Amino acid sequence: MKELSFEIKKTLPNGLGRAGVIHTPHGDIKTPAFMVVGTMGYVKNLSNDDMQDIKAQAMLSNGYHLRGKSAEIAKVGGLAKYSGWNGPTLTDSGGFQVMSLGSGLGKVVSMEREDKVINTAHKDRLAKVSDKGVDFTDPFTGEPDFIGPEESMRIQCEIGADIHMAFDELTSLADTYEYNKKALVRTEKWAERSLNEHMKLRDRLGYRQALYGVLQGGRWEDLRRSTAKKLGEMPFDGYGLGGAFLKEDLGDILRWCNEELPANKPKHLLGLSHPDDIFVGTEMGADTFDCVAPTREARHGKLYSKSGEYNLRKFHDSPLPLDDGCDCPTCKAGYTRGDLRALWKSGDAEKKKEFYRLASVHNVRFIIRLTENIRESIMSGRFDEYRKEFLKNYYG
RNA sequence: GCUGGAGUCGUCUAGUGGCUAUGACAGCAGACUGUAAAUCUGCCGGGGUUCCCCCAUCGUUGGUUCGAGUCCAACCUCCAGCA
Secondary structure, eight states: OOEEEEEEEEEESSSSSEEEEEETEEEEEEEEEEEEEEEESSSSOOHHHHHHTTTTTOOOEEEEOOOOHHHHHHHHTTTHHSOOOSSSSEEOHHHHHIIIIITTTTTTOOOHHHOOGOOOOOGGOOOEEOSSSSSEEEETTTOEEEOHHHHHHHHHHHTSSSSOOOOOOOOTTOHHHHHHHHHHHHHHHHHHHHHHHHHHHTTTTTSEEEEEEEOTTOOHHHHHHHHHHHHTSSSOOOEEOOOOOOHHHHHHHHHHHHHHOOOSSSSSTTOOOOHHHHHHHTTTTOOOEEESSSHHHTTTEEETTTEEEEEEEGOOOOEEEEEEESSSSSTTOOOOOHHHHHHHHHHHHHHHHHHHHHHHHHHHHHHHHHHHHHHOOOOOOOTHHHHHHHHHHHHH
16 A cells, blocks of 8 residues: 655755655655645645646645535545645644634734734634644634544545644744643644544555644743654654744754654644745754745735845836746746736736736745755755855845 | 706715714735735825824815805806707
8 A cells, every 4th residue: 555655865964954755645745845735625826737837746735624525525535636636735634723713813923023922812712722622613604613633633534635734732922831831731642642543544545644743842942852752752654843933943943853753754844934944944854844925925915036025016017027037937928027016906806816826826936946956955965055045145 | 158966185985064084996015934814904185303293185266154075155177968
């Protein structure tokens, strides 16, 4: 039976960062790699042809959002077939929604300290946590849904992505050490329950689905190291590196985790994709990444270029390319900043939709190309030089 | 020319005697990291010492009134109908 395996091709001098290949039942992922977020089973505004054209290697969908469709997806043979993407896939457990519909409801997730994060009052939350699991309230319909580790595993095994995430509780930057400690004990118990349930269901679609354990623990070294040690001894196929991070803490936190985790298992850094984060993540041992930023920011008019991000609003009638020398389909087709701005602001729904597609294609390809270049720099022993050069151009 | 209707911020628009003139769009600035996000926040007449203050302002000019975008008159412009 086809199953996941991981091959390390080259390791950085620090012993943590590496380039490798994840073999999955639906194909290989050369790492480091960016997995494109398609929460509902498709990437917003992108076709499967677009995904090919930007050299996407994998798609990440969400068990919580697909919970009502999992049986239907199982019926057609799993997410790869259902979506038509037919490549490697990963599903999140719904753990992010524990925070985004719970303590972080209505707030913007940020890595900046000055945001003075305050948790949403418990009574107002659409996700309420107990040791048993999480009581969700559907944001649109108001329907209640209980999801614990067993339910998340059942949903994910029906969806049938190549890689699943253990059900975890993501805490917010506002949570205290005491709360994080308590939540971590819960997440560790959930990891065990996830693993037990997953084992029973993982072969049902004719290929072996993999399960990653997810590490939490906030910004505290003792919590991070102890959970990494604990989950590292369990038979997970890989690990998800989770949490709400301050930028300045990211490198340390990942290092603590990966110094304890088994080196030969793949690691996925959950939810980050800005270039500086990808460099830090790769340096500290993350193999794959996912993030909504490239697609969301594209829709909001923020585009990526070698010399940094910019707001398209400022480029009325501009003949400048989106990013000089970019190999994405949008740039290769000759679209200028002015062209895209005109589509965006045209007031025509079809044109606007085309803008979303063209901009998303550009941003996602930009991040994918970054991971390709990072991989090459690791293989050729030039990681530090490449990082320095890229970040200098990008952030100035 | 006559009769009727209408003129409010770049545009559209609310407002028919009362305190700070609505709201939307456009524009400008910012945010966004395992998607409640095709979203959100701020600015959007001028000036300043800019979490506050001053001045201006509803086509124009006068008038009524304690008080006028609102009522009255004349004029200007636009629209419709009739000549």
